[in-house]
Amino acid sequence: MAGRRPGGKGxxxxxxxxxxxxTRTTIDLVTEHGYAAASLARIAQAAGVxxxxxxxxxxxxxxxxxAAYQQVLNELVADVGQAVDAVTAEQAPxxxxxxxxxxxxxxxxxxxxxxxxxLHQVSKDEDTPAGATGPARAERRQPLxxxxxxxxxxxxxxxxxxxxxxxVLVGGMIDAVVAEGLDDxxxxxxxxxxxxxxxxxxxxx
Amino acid sequence: MAGRRPGGKGxxxxxxxxxxxxTRTTIDLVTEHGYAAASLARIAQAAGVxxxxxxxxxxxxxxxxxAAYQQVLNELVADVGQAVDAVTAEQAPxxxxxxxxxxxxxxxxxxxxxxxxxLHQVSKDEDTPAGATGPARAERRQPLxxxxxxxxxxxxxxxxxxxxxxxVLVGGMIDAVVAEGLDDxxxxxxxxxxxxxxxxxxxxx
DNA sequence: GTCTATAAAACGATAGAC
DNA sequence: GTCTATCGTTTTATAGAC
Numbered sequence: 001m002a003g004r005r006p007g008g009k010g011x012x013x014x015x016x017x018x019x020x021x022x023t024r025t026t027i028d029l030v031t032e033h034g035y036a037a038a039s040l041a042r043i044a045q046a047a048g049v050x051x052x053x054x055x056x057x058x059x060x061x062x063x064x065x066x067a068a069y070q071q072v073l074n075e076l077v078a079d080v081g082q083a084v085d086a087v088t089a090e091q092a093p094x095x096x097x098x099x100x101x102x103x104x105x106x107x108x109x110x111x112x113x114x115x116x117x118x119l120h121q122v123s124k125d126e127d128t129p130a131g132a133t134g135p136a137r138a139e140r141r142q143p144l145x146x147x148x149x150x151x152x153x154x155x156x157x158x159x160x161x162x163x164x165x166x167x168v169l170v171g172g173m174i175d176a177v178v179a180e181g182l183d184d185x186x187x188x189x190x191x192x193x194x195x196x197x198x199x200x201x202x203x204x205x
Numbered sequence: 206m207a208g209r210r211p212g213g214k215g216x217x218x219x220x221x222x223x224x225x226x227x228t229r230t231t232i233d234l235v236t237e238h239g240y241a242a243a244s245l246a247r248i249a250q251a252a253g254v255x256x257x258x259x260x261x262x263x264x265x266x267x268x269x270x271x272a273a274y275q276q277v278l279n280e281l282v283a284d285v286g287q288a289v290d291a292v293t294a295e296q297a298p299x300x301x302x303x304x305x306x307x308x309x310x311x312x313x314x315x316x317x318x319x320x321x322x323x324l325h326q327v328s329k330d331e332d333t334p335a336g337a338t339g340p341a342r343a344e345r346r347q348p349l350x351x352x353x354x355x356x357x358x359x360x361x362x363x364x365x366x367x368x369x370x371x372x373v374l375v376g377g378m379i380d381a382v383v384a385e386g387l388d389d390x391x392x393x394x395x396x397x398x399x400x401x402x403x404x405x406x407x408x409x410x
Numbered sequence: 411g412t413c414t415a416t417a418a419a420a421c422g423a424t425a426g427a428c
Numbered sequence: 429g430t431c432t433a434t435c436g437t438t439t440t441a442t443a444g445a446c
Contacts, residue, residue: 002442012411014411015411032315034324035324036325039438039439039440040439040440040441041438041439041440049412049413050412050413050414051440051441052412052413052415053412054443055440055441055442056411056412059441060440060441061439061440061441097425110415115324116324119239119240119320119321119324120239120241130216141385160401162396162397164398165382165400166400167397168382168385168397169378169381169382169397169401169404171381171399172377172378172379172380172381172384173374173377173381174377174395175377175380175381176373176374176377176378176380177370177373177374177377178374178419180346180373181379189357191367191370192367192370192374195367195370195371196373196374199374199404199407199408201405202404202407217429219429220429244420244421245421245422245423246421246422254430254431255423255430255431255432256422257423257424257430257431257433258430259432260422260423260424261429261430261431264423264424265423266421266422280433306418317426331418
């Protein structure tokens with residue numbers, strides 16, 4: 001494990017810089033050549049260091065990829081969270097959709113990183129079937145479902161509506177729009193986001 | 206290359222059986238332990254043969270996975286195509302959604318296989334960014350987009366609607382429902398499919 | 411604290427025996 | 429037509445020099 005220093009102080013300056021450099025390089029590698037191309041040797045070569053250096057700072061190859069993924073995810077959560085907190089509960093779902101699509105439109109690399117990680121970042125449990133990311137996946141739609149329930153309030157039109165399914169559907173639409181935008185840079189993701197908002201609000205209000 | 210026989214007859218009986226056995230084994234491996242676990246050695250071991258045998262019938266490892274994927278895809282296309290052809294143009298989109306979800310609900314293994322292949326089945330071109338599956342991905346939504354355009358006819362409500370985006374959104378909702386169903390077997394995919402149909406027809410008619 | 415050198419295993423694919 | 433044996437590469441990780 002890296003970062004084991006005597007005194008209880010935080011990571012050293014060069015420790016933080018090296019880790020940041022390596023995660024940046026890893027993100028580039030994964031987004032440009034796929035998860036399979038992100039071997040220790042390639043990460044090291046791309047960063048201009050040796051394999052030993054990479055393993056020294058991260059202990060294992062998976063730790064590097066996990067760190068890269070977490071960084072991307074943290075930025076997304078912070079960005080969307082801020083946008084949602086800035087509006088009323090009623091406007092929150094629309095803000096969520098717009099910022100989610102907007103974030104990925106502004107950071108296509110991050111979108112690719114998350115798409116690539118979705119499948120590979122599965123648990124190491126041998127008995128876990130592929131694609132079943134377990135709790136991580138189940139929690140993916142939960143924040144949106146909570147926003148929807150709050151926004152709905154006690155409106156009659158939305159009575160009996162299944163907020164879980166609505167969250168699943170809206171989440172799927174967002175994923176699809178992002179994927180389409182990655183494939184075709186000329187695709188108008190913002191316009192598609194507005195269509196999602198309209199369909200969502202037709203169901204909610 | 207396998208199957209090179211003197212006379213212009215089709216593949217031999219044992220050729221067909223071996224290939225079928227190996228593709229079946231490969232599908233099981235990929236769906237249960239992920240694409241990364243589908244190495245030549247593991248495929249051979251699971252099928253009770255040697256690596257050489259596998260390579261003899263398929264020439265390359267990717268050819269095995271491609272064959273497994275194509276078989277799954279062919280069954281899906283045949284099933285959904287038949288369902289769509291059995292109804293009027295107006296009912297076709299709803300039939301598409303229902304059979305798509307139904308097929309994956311009945312064949313969870315196939316759903317996992319397709320999800321796993323989505324990322325890895327990228328072109329071998331070094332310059333192709335990860336996640337960009339090129340033409341294959343662009344064509345994914347085309348059949349649905351065609352159904353939507355035909356079903357819409359000349360209805361006023363649907364005038365100016367972007368059928369490409371609608372196809373992208375509906376496709377994304379289907380993917381999300383299938384993924385949710387894979388993660389949680391108790392999830393009511395059929396009910397979710399009906400919600401998709403309702404939202405779709407609200408946009409179309 | 412950082413690196414070189416290397417170990418040990420798994421990989422895809424081939425050559426050649428039968 | 430089918431298999432065994434093996435080649436050459438690449439993988440992750442470690443041991444030890446500096």
